[in-house]
Amino acid sequence: SKRYTITLLPGDGIGREIISVATNVLKLAGSLEGIEFKFQEMPVGGAALDLIGVPLPEETLSTAKQSDAVLLGAIGGYAWDKNEKHLKPETGLLQLRAGLKVFANLRPATVLPQLVDASTLKKEVAEGVDLMVVRELTGGIYFGKPRGFGKNEKGEEIGFNTEVYATYEIDRIARVAFETARKRHGKLCSVDKANVLEASILWRNRVTAIASEYPDVELSHMYVDNAAMQLVRNPKQFDTIVTNNIFGDILSDEASMITGSIGMLPSASLGESGPGLFEPIHGSAPDIAGQDKANPLATVLSAAMLLKYGLGEEDAAKRIEAAVLDTLSRGYRTGDIHSAGNKLVGCKEMGEEVLKSV
Amino acid sequence: SKRYTITLLPGDGIGREIISVATNVLKLAGSLEGIEFKFQEMPVGGAALDLIGVPLPEETLSTAKQSDAVLLGAIGGYAWDKNEKHLKPETGLLQLRAGLKVFANLRPATVLPQLVDASTLKKEVAEGVDLMVVRELTGGIYFGKPRGFGKNEKGEEIGFNTEVYATYEIDRIARVAFETARKRHGKLCSVDKANVLEASILWRNRVTAIASEYPDVELSHMYVDNAAMQLVRNPKQFDTIVTNNIFGDILSDEASMITGSIGMLPSASLGESGPGLFEPIHGSAPDIAGQDKANPLATVLSAAMLLKYGLGEEDAAKRIEAAVLDTLSRGYRTGDIHSAGNKLVGCKEMGEEVLKSV
Numbered sequence: 001s002k003r004y005t006i007t008l009l010p011g012d013g014i015g016r017e018i019i020s021v022a023t024n025v026l027k028l029a030g031s032l033e034g035i036e037f038k039f040q041e042m043p044v045g046g047a048a049l050d051l052i053g054v055p056l057p058e059e060t061l062s063t064a065k066q067s068d069a070v071l072l073g074a075i076g077g078y079a080w081d082k083n084e085k086h087l088k089p090e091t092g093l094l095q096l097r098a099g100l101k102v103f104a105n106l107r108p109a110t111v112l113p114q115l116v117d118a119s120t121l122k123k124e125v126a127e128g129v130d131l132m133v134v135r136e137l138t139g140g141i142y143f144g145k146p147r148g149f150g151k152n153e154k155g156e157e158i159g160f161n162t163e164v165y166a167t168y169e170i171d172r173i174a175r176v177a178f179e180t181a182r183k184r185h186g187k188l189c190s191v192d193k194a195n196v197l198e199a200s201i202l203w204r205n206r207v208t209a210i211a212s213e214y215p216d217v218e219l220s221h222m223y224v225d226n227a228a229m230q231l232v233r234n235p236k237q238f239d240t241i242v243t244n245n246i247f248g249d250i251l252s253d254e255a256s257m258i259t260g261s262i263g264m265l266p267s268a269s270l271g272e273s274g275p276g277l278f279e280p281i282h283g284s285a286p287d288i289a290g291q292d293k294a295n296p297l298a299t300v301l302s303a304a305m306l307l308k309y310g311l312g313e314e315d316a317a318k319r320i321e322a323a324v325l326d327t328l329s330r331g332y333r334t335g336d337i338h339s340a341g342n343k344l345v346g347c348k349e350m351g352e353e354v355l356k357s358v
Numbered sequence: 359s360k361r362y363t364i365t366l367l368p369g370d371g372i373g374r375e376i377i378s379v380a381t382n383v384l385k386l387a388g389s390l391e392g393i394e395f396k397f398q399e400m401p402v403g404g405a406a407l408d409l410i411g412v413p414l415p416e417e418t419l420s421t422a423k424q425s426d427a428v429l430l431g432a433i434g435g436y437a438w439d440k441n442e443k444h445l446k447p448e449t450g451l452l453q454l455r456a457g458l459k460v461f462a463n464l465r466p467a468t469v470l471p472q473l474v475d476a477s478t479l480k481k482e483v484a485e486g487v488d489l490m491v492v493r494e495l496t497g498g499i500y501f502g503k504p505r506g507f508g509k510n511e512k513g514e515e516i517g518f519n520t521e522v523y524a525t526y527e528i529d530r531i532a533r534v535a536f537e538t539a540r541k542r543h544g545k546l547c548s549v550d551k552a553n554v555l556e557a558s559i560l561w562r563n564r565v566t567a568i569a570s571e572y573p574d575v576e577l578s579h580m581y582v583d584n585a586a587m588q589l590v591r592n593p594k595q596f597d598t599i600v601t602n603n604i605f606g607d608i609l610s611d612e613a614s615m616i617t618g619s620i621g622m623l624p625s626a627s628l629g630e631s632g633p634g635l636f637e638p639i640h641g642s643a644p645d646i647a648g649q650d651k652a653n654p655l656a657t658v659l660s661a662a663m664l665l666k667y668g669l670g671e672e673d674a675a676k677r678i679e680a681a682v683l684d685t686l687s688r689g690y691r692t693g694d695i696h697s698a699g700n701k702l703v704g705c706k707e708m709g710e711e712v713l714k715s716v
C-alpha cells in the first residue's frame with residue numbers, strides 16, 4: 001500500500017478543530033483506496049509565536065519541506081495583534097508560502113446546488129457559478145524589494161513597496177493557469193491593470209505569449225476594476241481567472257463571498273516540485289474557536305485537493321468530494337450555512353456525518 | 359448674478375451625448391438660482407490623440423486649470439487600443455488628475471429606491487445601500503517611482519511599479535474622508551493591507567493619528583480582501599470608505615456594480631485649491647456611442663456634484679438631484695436600467711425629461 005507523510009499545521013483559532021475533522025476524513029478515504037498516512041503536527045502562526053517566539057519556526061518549515069503535503073488550518077487572531085515584537089502570525093503564512101515555493105494558489109469558488117440560497121446574489125445570478133482563481137502567490141508586491149519606511153526628497157516620511165514580476169514568474173503561473181483551464185471549460189481570463197502599471201504590461205505580454213502553447217484554451221484579458229465588477233454582475237461568465245498576488249487576494253475573496261459559503265471553500269498552493277500547501281480560505285475565526293461551531297468542510301475539501309493536486313490520488317479525492325455533497329444532501333449544516341428545514345450540527349458531528357458518507 | 363467658467367471635456371465614445379445633456383441641465387438649474395455659466399469645450403483622450411497627437415494637450419490642461427470646474431464625459435475606447443505610438447487615451451485621464459492635483463476622488467454608491475431591482479444582489483441586501491468611497495487619486499502605485507521595465511540580478515526581464523505614500527498625502531486624504539463621514543453618518547472605514555504592506559502600515563498609522571481631530575467620527579480599519587467580501591456580504595454596514603488609489607479603483611467599481619445602476623453613478627475629484635474634476639464613473643461605451651442610447655444621469659449627477667463640491671452651490675445641486683429622482687419616479691428609464699412597466703427613452707429624451715423636472 002502507498003504511504004504518504006503529511007505535515008499538519010493546525011495554527012490558531014478554529015484551526016485545531018477543523019484539522020482534526022479533516023485528518024479523520026483523510027484517513028478513512030485513504031484506507032479505502034489503499035493509502036496510509038503518517039501525520040506530523042507542527043506549530044505555526046500565533047500558536048508558534050506563543051510557544052517558540054516566531055510565527056514560522058525553522059523546524060516547522062523543515063518538517064513541512066520533507067513531507068509529501070502540508071495541511072494548514074488557519075493563522076492569526078486578535079490575541080497577537082499587538083504583541084511586543086510586532087510579529088504578526090500572518091508573517092508565518094507568508095514565510096511558509098515562500099519557504100515551500102508554492103507560487104500557484106488555486107482557489108475554486110463554486111455555488112453548490114444545495115447552497116444556492118446562501119449567496120447574497122439573486123438566485124439566477126448565483127446558480128451554477130463554478131470558477132477557479134489561479135493566484136500568483138510568491139511574487140509581486142507581497143515580496144517585492146525595495147520595501148519599507150524612509151524619507152522622500154522633501155524629507156517626508158514614506159512607506160513603500162515594490163510590485164515586481166519577472167518573466168519566469170509570469171510564465172510559470174500562466175502555464176499552471178492554462179493547464180487548469182484546459183482541464184476545466186477551456187476559458188482563461190487574465191486580470192491585470194495594464195492601462196496603468198508596467199508590471200501589468202509585462203504580465204499581459206507574457207500571458208499572451210504563453211497562450212500560443214495552449215491553442216485549445218480561449219484567452220481573454222480584463223482590467224482588475226472591471227473584473228471586480230463583473231464578478232458581481234455576472235460571475236457565471238468566468239471559468240478560470242489568473243492574476244497576480246494582490247489582485248488575486250482581493251478577487252478570490254470577493255469570488256468566495258459571492259458563493260455565500262466561504263466556510264465551504266478550499267485552496268491548494270503548488271510549487272514546481274516539493275510538497276503543496278492546502279488550506280481553507282476562511283480565517284481562524286477566534287470568536288467561535290473552541291466552541292465546536294466551525295464548519296470543517298472547507299478543510300475537508302482542502303484535504304481532497306491535497307489528494308488530487310498534492311498526491312495525484314484522484315480516486316480518494318473524489319470519495320471525499322462526493323461524501324461532502326452527500327452529507328449536505330442529507331441536510332446537515334453548520335451554523336454558517338444553516339437555514340430552516342436543515343439539521344444544525346457542530347464541527348465534530350459534521351465530521352462524523354462526512355465519515356459516514358465516505 | 360454669479361458667473362462660473364466650466365471646462366467641458368466630452369472625450370470619447372458616448373462622452374459628447376452625455377455632456378450635452380448635462381450641460382443643458384446645468385444651465386437651467388443655474389439660471390433658476392441666479393447662476394450663469396461660461397462653457398469652454400476642449401479635447402481630451404482618444405479625441406485629442408486623433409486631433410493633436412497627445413491624450414492631454416497642453417491647452418486643454420491650461421484651460422481646465424483656469425476654469426472654476428471641469429466636467430468630463432468619458433475617455434478611451436477600442437479605436438486607440440493599438441495606436442502606433444502606444445499612447446493610451448487613459449494616460450490623458452491620469453495626466454489630467456495629476457495636472458489638476460485632484461487627490462481626493464469621491465464616489466458615492468447609492469441604491470435608489472426606484473432602482474432596487476437593478477442590483478444583482480437580493481433585494482434585502484441591496485435596499486438602502488448608501489456609501490461613499492473616498493479614493494486617493496494622485497499617489498500610490500499609479501504614480502510611484504521608480505517604475506518601468508528592466509532586468510533583475512539574474513538578467514531576467516522585469517516589470518515594476520512602486521506603491522508609495524508620504525505622510526502628507528495620507529493626512530490630506532484622511533481629512534477629506536473624515537470631513538465627508540462627518541457630513542454623512544459619522545462612520546469611516548479605512549481600507550488597507552497593513553498585514554502585508556509597509557505603505558499600508560504608514561497609511562493605517564496616519565489615518566489613526568488624524569482621527570484624533572475628528573472625535574465625532576467612528577473610525578474602523580479593514581483589510582482590502584475582507585472589504586471586497588463585505589461589500590458583497592452586507593454593503594449596508596458601510597458609510598464612508600477611505601482607501602488608496604489602486605484599492606479605491608477596485609472597491610469603488612465593485613461597490614458601484616453592487617448598486618446595479620452604474621449608469622447612474624457620478625464622481626467628484628477634488629484638490630486643495632483649484633478646479634475640481636467631475637465625471638461619471640462609467641466608461642466611454644464605444645459599442646453604443648452615437649446611438650442616443652447612453653444613460654446621461656451619471657453625468658447629470660456629476661454636474662450636481664460639480665455644483666455642490668466644486669462651486670459650493672448646494673441649492674442648484676439639490677435641484678438637479680431632485681429632478682433626477684423625479685424623472686425616475688415618473689417612470690423614465692434608459693436601456694441600462696429599463697424594466698417592465700417603465701418608459702424606455704434615449705439619451706436626449708431622458709435629458710428633456712430631467713429638464714422638465716428641474
Ligand SMILES: CC(C)[C@H](C(=O)O)[C@@H](O)C(=O)O
Pocket residue numbers: 090093094249553554583
Ligand atoms: C493573511 C494574509 C497575509 C493572506 C494574504 O493576503 O495572502 C490572506 O488574506 C490570504 O489570502 O490567504
Ligand SMILES: CC(C)[C@H](C(=O)O)[C@@H](O)C(=O)O
Pocket residue numbers: 195196225448451452607
Ligand atoms: C481608466 C483608468 C486609468 C481609471 C483608473 O484606474 O483610475 C479608471 O478605471 C477609473 O477608475 O477612473
